[in-house]
Amino acid sequence: MPKRRRVPQRTCVCCGLKTDKRELMRIVSGPDDKVALDPMGRSNGRGAYVCDSCRTATGSLRRRRLEYSLRTKIDENDWNALLKAMRSWPE
16 A cells, blocks of 8 residues: 655644645745745745635734744834735735
8 A cells, every 4th residue: 555645734823724734825934034925835934824714804814923923023014015915826
């Protein structure tokens, strides 16, 4: 019998949904403390995951919760750019 591959599980920082890593969007805080989307999921830095329903819902992603998960502060310009990028992300 062939071995089954283990699919990594991650948790959404917004709603707590635990699902496959591939179904979530990764937000990363890089070595330079810049917060950005990580489309490939391989960038260096501390990451947090957000599900599609939380990504598209207005006001569901809380800034403090994301800052806590990434262990960094997000300034106003980066926060607005991140929200804009998340909403324009293709499904």
